[in-house]
Amino acid sequence: MKQPITTLLYGAALLGFSTMTLADPGISPTASDDEARGLTIMQERKARDTGWQNSEASLEMQLTNAQGQTSSRELRMKNLEVAGDGDKSLSIFDTPLDVKGTAFLSFSHVNSADDQWLYLPALKRIKRISSRNKSGPFMGSEFAYEDLSSFEVPKYNYRYLKEEEIAGHKTWVIENIPNDEYSGYSKLVSWIDQQEYRVLKTQYYDRKSALLKTLVFSDYQAYQVATSAGENKTFWRANKLTVDNHQTGKSTQLIFKEYRFNTGLTDADFNQSKLKRAR
Amino acid sequence: MKTPFFIALALSSQVASSYAMEIQGSIGVEQRSFVSSAQYPNQGDHQTSLTFEPEFYWSWNDEQDAFIFTPFARLDSLDSERSHWDIQQAKWVHLQDSWEFELGIGIVYWGVTESQHLVDVINQTDQVETVNGDRKLGQPMAHFSLIQDWGVIDAFILPGFRERTFAGKKGRLRTPWVVDTDEASYQSSAKQKHVDWALRWSHSLDEWDIGIATFKGTDRTPILLPTANATLQPYYQQMWQVSTDVQATFNEWLWKLEALHKEEQDQSYRALVAGFEYTLVGLAQTRYDLGLLLEYNWDQRRLNAPTPYQNDLFIGSRLAFNDEDGSTLLIGLARDLEQMSYSGRLQGSTRFGQHWRLNIDAWLFHSNVATDPLYALRKDDHISIELAYYF
Numbered sequence: 027m028k029q030p031i032t033t034l035l036y037g038a039a040l041l042g043f044s045t046m047t048l049a050d051p052g053i054s055p056t057a058s059d060d061e062a063r064g065l066t067i068m069q070e071r072k073a074r075d076t077g078w079q080n081s082e083a084s085l086e087m088q089l090t091n092a093q094g095q096t097s098s099r100e101l102r103m104k105n106l107e108v109a110g111d112g113d114k115s116l117s118i119f120d121t122p123l124d125v126k127g128t129a130f131l132s133f134s135h136v137n138s139a140d141d142q143w144l145y146l147p148a149l150k151r152i153k154r155i156s157s158r159n160k161s162g163p164f165m166g167s168e169f170a171y172e173d174l175s176s177f178e179v180p181k182y183n184y185r186y187l188k189e190e191e192i193a194g195h196k197t198w199v200i201e202n203i204p205n206d207e208y209s210g211y212s213k214l215v216s217w218i219d220q221q222e223y224r225v226l227k228t229q230y231y232d233r234k235s236a237l238l239k240t241l242v243f244s245d246y247q248a249y250q251v252a253t254s255a256g257e258n259k260t261f262w263r264a265n266k267l268t269v270d271n272h273q274t275g276k277s278t279q280l281i282f283k284e285y286r287f288n289t290g291l292t293d294a295d296f297n298q299s300k301l302k303r304a305r
Numbered sequence: 306m307k308t309p310f311f312i313a314l315a316l317s318s319q320v321a322s323s324y325a326m327e328i329q330g331s332i333g334v335e336q337r338s339f340v341s342s343a344q345y346p347n348q349g350d351h352q353t354s355l356t357f358e359p360e361f362y363w364s365w366n367d368e369q370d371a372f373i374f375t376p377f378a379r380l381d382s383l384d385s386e387r388s389h390w391d392i393q394q395a396k397w398v399h400l401q402d403s404w405e406f407e408l409g410i411g412i413v414y415w416g417v418t419e420s421q422h423l424v425d426v427i428n429q430t431d432q433v434e435t436v437n438g439d440r441k442l443g444q445p446m447a448h449f450s451l452i453q454d455w456g457v458i459d460a461f462i463l464p465g466f467r468e469r470t471f472a473g474k475k476g477r478l479r480t481p482w483v484v485d486t487d488e489a490s491y492q493s494s495a496k497q498k499h500v501d502w503a504l505r506w507s508h509s510l511d512e513w514d515i516g517i518a519t520f521k522g523t524d525r526t527p528i529l530l531p532t533a534n535a536t537l538q539p540y541y542q543q544m545w546q547v548s549t550d551v552q553a554t555f556n557e558w559l560w561k562l563e564a565l566h567k568e569e570q571d572q573s574y575r576a577l578v579a580g581f582e583y584t585l586v587g588l589a590q591t592r593y594d595l596g597l598l599l600e601y602n603w604d605q606r607r608l609n610a611p612t613p614y615q616n617d618l619f620i621g622s623r624l625a626f627n628d629e630d631g632s633t634l635l636i637g638l639a640r641d642l643e644q645m646s647y648s649g650r651l652q653g654s655t656r657f658g659q660h661w662r663l664n665i666d667a668w669l670f671h672s673n674v675a676t677d678p679l680y681a682l683r684k685d686d687h688i689s690i691e692l693a694y695y696f
Contacts, residue, residue, distance in 0.1 A: 126329055141511075294402035305364075
């Protein structure tokens with residue numbers, strides 16, 4: 027049963043790609059220059075954020091509904107940089123208290139669906155979950171799973187749009203078209219700070235091309251991290267991420283309380299059997 | 306014998322220095338009401354109960370060592386057998402990157418399917434707790450795990466056996482004759498002291514999550530023998546089984562299989578559950594995810610099987626609201642394909658604020674065949690509402 031369906035989906039994806047290629051000749055040389063420029067900027071963005079190896083952070087997530095009522099939850103995230111593929115991440119929930127001890131493990135991939143497992147402490151059960159949910163809300167928030175997965179260059183096609191100034195920072199505005207057929211977005215527009223190649227803002231457009239939400243990164247902090255090559259490199263992390271959903275009026279704030287690098291995490295800490303030990 | 310001493314030593318030596326202790330848990334109140342009047346004498350139609358389950362966690366040695374203690378108690382207004390307590394966990398855990406060791410009482414879950422937990426054999430089912438057997442009794446164990454690139458090996462030595470719980474004379478959801486748990490008998494002369502063992506290899510390879518296991522020891526499911534006093538006597542035989550559980554995850558499709566071969570005292574048989582869960586993400590442009598479940602349950606013993614899942618199809622639907630209260634709703638129907646018999650379930654859950662969770666469970670049972678295990682439950686359709694406070 028599954029084979030024909032997978033093949034069908036794959037076929038549809040290929041068809042989608044070939045139509046895009048056919049449309050290409052219509053694009054002027056300037057447009058392809060903009061694509062190359064967009065790609066170069068995003069490659070540099072990735073290069074500057076490569077080499078941090080592993081990190082841990084505690085964070086608070088504040089959910090605000092359209093009526094302005096807020097609720098908060100606390101979690102911890104552990105991340106492992108994987109060379110040549112998407113990163114591995116482990117999230118452990120501390121509140122709300124009925125889900126305390128729930129752990130979410132994700133291996134993101136550049137060219138295939140992410141692998142995800144959930145540990146349910148009440149049943150002591152580790153469950154492999156569908157990776158199809160990447161467009162779905164993370165923990166009932168306005169963040170989708172895909173918003174929190176690691177940035178990898180091949181996930182999108184890029185186009186440089188213009189320059190703009192945001193809060194005193196000169197930025198490049200880049201359009202990102204997701205390659206993944208399961209992405210919940212038709213496009214993303216990112217404002218990249220020209221000095222440090224940090225993302226300051228991203229706008230998400232839904233599959234019908236309507237503006238869905240705006241994510242603003244603020245309170246950037248620089249961390250000096252010893253890379254595997256032995257040199258000290260600066261990595262920037264935003265302490266505050268605010269996403270506003272323009273269609274529902276809801277918003278979510280992620281507040282990072284503590285970022286630590288080189289905490290000794292290894293691949294072994296991200297084995298699915300370790301999920302039941304997450305605390 | 307040296308190990309408990311070591312735990313005591315390690316614990317006491319850490320009291321002076323820095324050690325971490327955490328407490329969490331829940332207190333719940335549950336009301337269970339039955340739609341039809343009782344079919345057997347002494348049974349009631351309503352039961353109210355209180356539950357308490359704290360968890361204490363001490364860690365030392367930079368969390369490489371920990372002691373976890375989780376007692377559980379339920380006080381029930383109707384059924385003295387449902388009023389019970391258990392130690393769910395009381396174990397020392399030692400963690401390394403490539404191996405782990407736990408000693409004490411614990412709970413281990415194996416399996417992937419939803420309609421029944423066929424291969425999950427380490428722990429005894431606490432049958433008075435839930436209809437679908439989700440709740441287990443703590444099992445004494447020494448458990449060693451080896452975690453390698455080629456998979457995880459879990460080895461268990463299981464000294465001490467836990468008897469299954471059964472509803473008492475006044476309780477619902479029981480056989481016509483009450484199971485007299487004080488009269489349990491065993492094939493093994495070692496009785497409850499028989500030492501069981503189990504071995505499991507599990508691995509995650511791309512889309513595939515695979516487990517292969519073997520278990521030898523006291524069967525968790527007793528044979529119920531009628532006695533002269535019009536009660537049933539649980540008889541626990543020795544058994545040996547091999548089992549596998551496999552899940553293949555292809556985007557919105559989860560393909561699931563649990564299968565076993567079991568050698569008992571007088572017979573051997575095979576059984577399986579196989580099916581899929583298909584998820585519609587963002588149903589009709591909403592935040593909702595709708596999962597569609599289909600599982601086929603088969604048991605080689607056919608109508609002689611003591612389980613209702615001998616040739617049954619389970620159809621279910623799971624709705625995840627993806628809201629801030631983590632609301633979910635599961636509706637399922639298990640239909641026997643050989644005789645007129647089915648069970649239906651509705652399970653809903655949502656959160657209030659930071660501390661409260663509400664669970665609603667409703668079950669209905671139908672059977673026309675007196676030999677069917679569901680026949681005894683045909684008047685036990687009920688709804689149960691539980692409100693739990695988490696701390």
